[in-house]
Amino acid sequence: MAFASEHIMAYAVEATEFPDLVRRYRVTGVPKTIVNEEIEILGALPEDAFVEQALGQFTNDNSQFTK
Amino acid sequence: MALISPSDQQKLRESFAAMPGSVRLLFFTQTLGCDTCLQTRQILDELPVLSDKIAIEEINLVLDAGKAKQYGIDRAPAIAVVGQDGSGAERDSKIRFLGAPAGYEFISLVQAVLLVGGAGSNLSAGTLKRIAAIDKPVTMQVFTTPT
Numbered sequence: 001m002a003f004a005s006e007h008i009m010a011y012a013v014e015a016t017e018f019p020d021l022v023r024r025y026r027v028t029g030v031p032k033t034i035v036n037e038e039i040e041i042l043g044a045l046p047e048d049a050f051v052e053q054a055l056g057q058f059t060n061d062n063s064q065f066t067k
Numbered sequence: 068m069a070l071i072s073p074s075d076q077q078k079l080r081e082s083f084a085a086m087p088g089s090v091r092l093l094f095f096t097q098t099l100g101c102d103t104c105l106q107t108r109q110i111l112d113e114l115p116v117l118s119d120k121i122a123i124e125e126i127n128l129v130l131d132a133g134k135a136k137q138y139g140i141d142r143a144p145a146i147a148v149v150g151q152d153g154s155g156a157e158r159d160s161k162i163r164f165l166g167a168p169a170g171y172e173f174i175s176l177v178q179a180v181l182l183v184g185g186a187g188s189n190l191s192a193g194t195l196k197r198i199a200a201i202d203k204p205v206t207m208q209v210f211t212t213p214t
Contacts (some may be wrong), residue, residue: 013211015166016117054207055201
């Protein structure tokens with residue numbers, strides 16, 4: 001997704017090496033995805049569901065999720 | 068000692084050979100207080116010998132803080148995956164790995180290299196359409212463990 005959009009940045013974080021990040025984002029299980037410090041996605045979701053949760057509120061053509 | 072078995076090396080060699088573009092892996096390291104920097108360097112060193120399209124560039128997080136900031140890196144070990152556009156200019160994938168890419172994360176790193184090297188996206192048309200509508204910065208952090 002980061003490769004496909006100039007606006008998206010993606011970090012794969014090795015949890016055991018960075019306990020400070022694990023604490024900050026309350027990571028109690030993996031995989032856990034944090035989007036813009038606020039959206040939390042637990043587990044590995046199918047692509048459509050992941051995109052909906054991760055990007056729903058950033059996608060302009062989806063008024064349901066626009067702030 | 069090679070960390071990858073000879074048969075896996077051969078498979079990777081073939082996959083990398085099919086990439087149209089080159090990929091640079093910017094390896095951010097620091098001398099002190101980095102338990103897994105050496106391990107990360109050893110893992111990364113396995114890749115350029117399998118393909119002349121893959122290069123490793125080591126960057127000191129402390130001494131080259133400007134570059135670290137440019138690539139959004141504030142800790143080590145970290146890897147930034149950087150490719151090229153059609154004219155050969157740098158095209159940053161904005162894919163980063165924080166921590167040693169050991170275990171399953173090594174496969175993720177290989178997949179990132181193949182993607183950035185031009186092997187093509189696995190995303191659905193629907194996802195690509197949605198991504199194209201993104202017009203503000205989005206940062207995703209995916210936490211994993213090395214199993």
